[in-house]
Amino acid sequence: MTHDLLGRHRAVLPDWLALYYEDPIEITHGEGRYVWDAAGNRYLDFFGGILTTMTAHALPEVxxxxxxxxxxxxxxxxxxxxxxxxxxxxxxxxxxxxxxxxxxxxxxxxxxxxxxxxxxxxxxxxxxxxxxxxxxxxxxxxxxxxxxxxxxxxxxxxxxxxxxxxxxxxxxxxxxxxxxxxxxxxxxxxxxxxxxxxxxxxxxxxxxxxxxxxxxxxxxxxxxxxxxxxxxxxxxxxxxxxxxxxxxxxxxxxxxxxxxxxxxxxxxxxxxxxxxxxxxxxxxxxxxxxxxxxxxxxxxxxxxxxxxxxxxxxxxxxxxHDLQGNARRVGGLLIERLRAVAAGVPHVREVRGRGLMIGIELTRPGTDEADPRAASAVLEEARAGGLLIGKGGGHDTSALRIAPPLTLTVAEAEEGAAVLERALRGL
Structure with a gap:
């Protein structure tokens, strides 16, 4: 079904309309900080449709x-x-x-x-x-x-x-x-x-x-x-x-x-x-x-x-619900956790950001040369582990972008960090 939709997508939409992943996914529904694809796989969403699902998926009040x-x-x-x-x-x-x-x-x-x-x-x-x-x-x-x-x-x-x-x-x-x-x-x-x-x-x-x-x-x-x-x-x-x-x-x-x-x-x-x-x-x-x-x-x-x-x-x-305060508290814990992970990964040049807006810049080990291949590899591996993240950067798209909904819990932050740790250490 997804491959059929991908073929139809390519037949009628512009070539420059970017899709994530070698095997793109169709997101069918979400709840809280999680989304599901057409195959029934569940993902922790650390990108929120490019920072757009700000509070939660299917927030009842909205x-x-x-x-x-x-x-x-x-x-x-x-x-x-x-x-x-x-x-x-x-x-x-x-x-x-x-x-x-x-x-x-x-x-x-x-x-x-x-x-x-x-x-x-x-x-x-x-x-x-x-x-x-x-x-x-x-x-x-x-x-x-x-x-x-x-x-x-x-x-x-x-x-x-x-x-x-x-x-x-x-x-x-x-x-x-x-x-x-x-x-x-x-x-x-x-x-x-x-x-x-x-x-x-x-x-x-x-x-x-x-x-x-x-x-x-x-x-x-x-x-x-x-x-x-x-x-x-x-x-x-x-x-x-x-x-x-x-x-x-x-x-x-x-x-x-x-x-x-x-x-x-x-x-x-x-x-x-x-x-x-x-x-x-x-x-x-x-x-x-x-x-x-x-x-x-x-x-x-x-x-x-x-x-x-x-x-x-x-x-x-x-x-x-003071989601700004939650972003400060949970985001602070997440960025420190990711910096601890990055200390043992030669590809990581910098972990930066504040609140729930965190970037991980990847370079070729021992250099300041951007490594877009590594960024793509981590994106794919994170998806395989049940985590959706973004990427960007002015140097050949070599930065991972992490921006979960602002209701993210400490347990979910740890869950996502564990997936990222495995993906980064696999480089």
């Missing part, structure tokens, strides 16, 4: 909210008043940290980043954008134009002039040998020098933790230091929280808060986890920025009632 709303009305567009959209926007604005916040809902993170770029370039009257090396912001024309990861950039054409800045990867590049303080200072000097050679840009767009880039991040405080430089020139700061938002990093509710001494970003984008699988993205910005557009606009599917009901139920569950 399923109930979706079913009840679907029984009343699925959709009306933004041309009509929409109570679930207003209620969720109120909650999102409240937790955003942005003063006088306005919220616009989209259907994806790509669309959210598109909207943020539209707002920033319109507000600043500039099509120049600063972005981070090794970054990823989506698959649309403009989002690809600010993506600093060659593996996810199918074209160099863009409506934007993008200038790439140092700092997103702490342990690679020309500043890797510096202390954290020296690293931040060198990156700020580089940014200041860059700004001296170009017309003032509209914004810096940056992921607090680079997702597709392999869960890399700078020292805490880098983006606050950048913000000081940018603020002097009126340049906006867009925090791409598509993967880092809603408490996943444990220490903070938003990834930007690790860099927050200069205050919140001007614009925050989000998606993935808020809907726990339903298609929700969005943008949060100060009113003066959000309201800068002088043409009509609507969203046909952004803010649709059924997705808003799911998002509201999911966010309520997350806050009431």
């Amino acid at each position: 399923s109930k909210a979706v079913g009840e709303q679907a029984g009343r009305l699925l959709h009306s567009s933004t041309l009509y008043l929409n109570r679930p959209m207003v209620e969720l926007a109120e909650r999102v604005a409240q937790v955003s940290g942005i003063p006088d916040a306005r919220v616009f809902f989209t259907t994806s993170g790509t669309e959210a980043n598109d909207t943020a770029l539209l707002l920033a370039t319109t507000y600043r009257r500039s099509n120049t954008v600063l972005a981070m090396r090794n970054s990823y912001h989506g698959r649309s024309f403009s989002a690809v134009g600010v993506t600093g990861n060659r593996g996810w950039s199918p074209t160099s054409l863009s409506p934007l002039q993008t200038l790439y800045v140092h700092g997103g990867v702490r342990t690679r590049g020309p500043y890797a040998h510096l202390t954290d303080r020296e690293f931040v200072a060198a990156c700020v000097d580089d940014l200041t020098d860059l700004l001296g050679h170009t017309r003032p840009p509209a914004a810096l767009i940056a992921e607090p933790v680079q997702g597709v880039g392999g869960f890399t991040s700078p020292p805490d405080g880098l983006y606050a230091a950048f913000r000081d430089v940018l603020h002097e020139r009126g340049v906006l700061w867009i925090a791409d929280e598509v993967q880092t938002g809603w408490g996943r990093t444990g220490d903070h509710f938003w990834g930007w808060q690790a860099h927050g001494r200069s205050g919140p970003p001007d614009i925050v984008t989000f998606a993935k986890g808020l809907g726990n699988g339903m298609s929700i993205g969005g943008v949060i910005a100060r009113a003066e920025i959000m309201n800068c557009l002088d043409a009509n606009s609507i969203s046909t599917f952004g803010g649709t009632q059924v997705t808003m009901a799911a998002g509201l139920a999911n966010l309520t569950y997350l806050l009431e």
Whole structure:
């Protein structure tokens, strides 16, 4: 059955639509932190559909909210008043940290980043954008134009002039040998020098933790230091929280808060986890920025009632059950367990991350040369052991990505770590 579906997939879908595993699997259902494939095999899910199943599979509170709303009305567009959209926007604005916040809902993170770029370039009257090396912001024309990861950039054409800045990867590049303080200072000097050679840009767009880039991040405080430089020139700061938002990093509710001494970003984008699988993205910005557009606009599917009901139920569950705290506690135990495992595996260059957002970078033993073959081998072996993980990285996809639902228990963390230990030691 699965092989038949694979043949049909290849016959009608694009060649560039990636599938995991030499023998791809069809996931048919899930519950809690587990999913089952069409052959009846059970897997502990450490990737959550690319960090999207944020709380749990088949979470009763979300399923109930979706079913009840679907029984009343699925959709009306933004041309009509929409109570679930207003209620969720109120909650999102409240937790955003942005003063006088306005919220616009989209259907994806790509669309959210598109909207943020539209707002920033319109507000600043500039099509120049600063972005981070090794970054990823989506698959649309403009989002690809600010993506600093060659593996996810199918074209160099863009409506934007993008200038790439140092700092997103702490342990690679020309500043890797510096202390954290020296690293931040060198990156700020580089940014200041860059700004001296170009017309003032509209914004810096940056992921607090680079997702597709392999869960890399700078020292805490880098983006606050950048913000000081940018603020002097009126340049906006867009925090791409598509993967880092809603408490996943444990220490903070938003990834930007690790860099927050200069205050919140001007614009925050989000998606993935808020809907726990339903298609929700969005943008949060100060009113003066959000309201800068002088043409009509609507969203046909952004803010649709059924997705808003799911998002509201999911966010309520997350806050009431302190899943940020669980991510901090269980994630801290998991990362230390994985670091202990990695100490005996020559292929592991680094175990990094915070909360339930953990990366394991693999290289050829004794070198800093990426080893995508090893990453693929661990992915396959983990699947054989009943564990689903992801991979990524700006150096030939050599980082394993671990991002379980935020309800993960200590016992499940140990179960997953044991599978990863066997897979890594088998290299």
